[in-house]
Ligand SMILES: Nc1ncnc2c1ncn2[C@@H]1O[C@H](COP(=O)(O)OP(=O)(O)OP(=O)(O)O)[C@@H](O)[C@H]1O
C-alpha cells in the first residue's frame with residue numbers, strides 16, 4: 040500500500056513493558072480524512088498501540104511516521120505539538136480541576152484567540168459540559184468524563200484524533216450520540232480519527248477501514264463492511280447481540 | 283495583653299519566613315512526591331548570596347538602602363533559583379523512574395554537599411550583617427507593675443510580613459490562574475496525561491524547583507536581616523521547621539504551607555515567650571511527631587483541597 044497520502048504510518052512496531060512484549064511488529068496506515076478502527080480482545084495491545092503512537096511507552100523497534108516525520112524517538116509533548124490528540128483509556132480527567140480548566144489544558148498549545156470559538160464548538164457538541172463548566176472533573180459521572188475527555192482532545196485542534204474506547208461504560212443512547220459526533224467531525228471538518236473499540240459492530244459500521252489485533256499482532260484488516268462480513272470477526276467480536 | 287500582642291507580631295514575622303520555605307517543600311512534594319531535603323540548604327545558600335550581594339553593593343558605593351535591598355532581593359532570587367534548578371537537574375532528574383527512596387537519598391546527599399560547599403568557600407564561622415533597618419512604630423502602650431510595656435511593630439517586621447503577604451498572594455494567583463500554574467497542577471495530578479496534552483513535564487518540574495528556590499531565597503534574605511548572623515548550618519533547623527510547617531498544613535497543599543508556616547512561627551515564639559527558650563526547637567519537633575501520628579494529612583491536606 041502506498042504511504043503517500045498517509046497521515047500516520049506504523050511499520051514493524053514492537054513495544055515492551057520491561058521484559059513483557061505487548062506489540063509484536065504492528066503495521067497500520069491511517070490516511071488523511073479517514074476513520075480507522077482497531078478492534079481486539081482484552082489485553083490484545085490496543086491501548087498500548089495508542090500510547091506508543093504518542094511515545095509513552097516508546098516503541099523499541101519499528102517506525103512511526105506522522106505527517107511525513109518519524110516520531111518514534113520524539114518526546115511525547117513534542118508529538119502532541121505536531122497535531123495528535125488522544126482521549127486515552129480510562130479518560131484521565133484531571134480530578135481536581137474544573138471542567139473548564141480541563142478544557143483549558145486541552146487548549147494550552149493553541150493560540151488564545153481561538154479559545155472562545157473552540158469552547159463554543161465543544162459545548163455545542165456536548166451541551167452537558169456547558170452546564171457543568173465549574174464542576175470538578177473528579178465528580179463528573181463516567182459518561183460526562185468521557186465527553187470531557189473527547190472535548191479536551193478536540194480543544195487542541197488536532198490533525199489526528201486518537202480515541203481509546205470512547206463508548207466504554209456509556210448508556211447506548213450516549214454511545215450513539217458520540218459515534219454520530221465522531222462521524223460529523225470527520226465528514227464536516229475532515230478530521231482524521233483512529234479509534235479503538237470493544238463495541239466492534241458500531242465501530243466497523245462507522246469506520247472506513249478496520250484492523251483486528253490479536254495478542255500484539257494485526258491479524259486482519261479491510262474496510263469496515265468487509266470485516267463485518269468475515270466469519271472470524273463475527274465469531275470473536277460480534278456474537279452476543281451487539282446489534 | 284501587650285506582651286501577648288508583641289509575641290503575636292514576632293511570631294507572624296518568624297512564621298512568614300517558615301511559610302516561604304515551606305512552599306518549596308510542599309510544591310516539590312506535590313509534583314513529584316518527594317521530600318527535597320536539600321531545600322533548607324537552598325534557603326541557606328540564598329542567605330549567603332544575599333549577604334554577598336548586599337556587601338558588594340555597599341562596597342560599590344550605592345547608598346540608597348531601599349535600592350540596595352531591592353537589588354539584593356532580585357539577585358539572590360535569581361542565583362538561588364539557579365542553584366535549585368541545578369540540584370534538580372543533577373541529582374533528581376536522572377533518578378526519575380527509579381525506586382522511591384533513591385531521590386530521597388540523593389536529597390540528603392545534596393544537603394550535605396551544599397553545607398560543605400558553603401563551609402569550605404565561606405568559612406565555618408558565623409557571618410554578621412549589622413542591623414540595616416531600624417526603628418518602628420509603637421502600636422500601643424500598657425502599664426504593668428514592672429513599668430510600661432509597649433507593643434512595637436518594627437519597620438523590619440513590616441517589610442517581612444508585607445513582602446511575604448504580597449509574594450503569597452502573587453504566588454497563589456500564579457498557581458490558580460495562569461497557564462503555567464495549570465500545567466503544574468496537571469503534572470501533579472497526572473503526569474502522563476499532562477504530557478499527552480503537550481506539557482513538557484521535565485521543564486515544569488524544573489520550574490517548580492526554581493520557584494521554590496526563589497521563595498527560599500527571599501526567606502534567606504529576611505532571615506539575614508532579622509537575625510543579622512548566618513552560617514552554613516542555618517538551613518538544617520530552618521529546613522526542619524519549614525518541613526514541619528508543610529506537614530502541619532498538609533503536605534502538597536499551598537495554603538496549608540502558608541498556614542503551617544505561620545502556626546509554627548507562632549508556636550515557637552509563644553513557647554519561648556511563656557515557657558522556655560531552650561526548648562523552642564523541641565516544640566517544633568514534637569509538633570512534627572504529633573501531627574505525623576494523629577493527623578498525617580495535615581490541616582488542609584484533604585484530597586478535595588487544591589494542591590500545588
Ligand atoms: N504498564 C504495564 N506494565 C506491564 N504490562 C502492561 C502494562 N500495560 C499493559 N500491559 C500489558 O500489555 C498487554 C496489552 O495491554 P493493553 O492495555 O494494550 O491491552 P488492550 O488491548 O488495550 O486491552 P483492553 O481491551 O482490556 O483495554 C496486556 O497483556 C497488559 O497486561
Ligand SMILES: [Mg+2]
Pocket residue numbers: 085086087128
Ligand atoms: Mg485498552
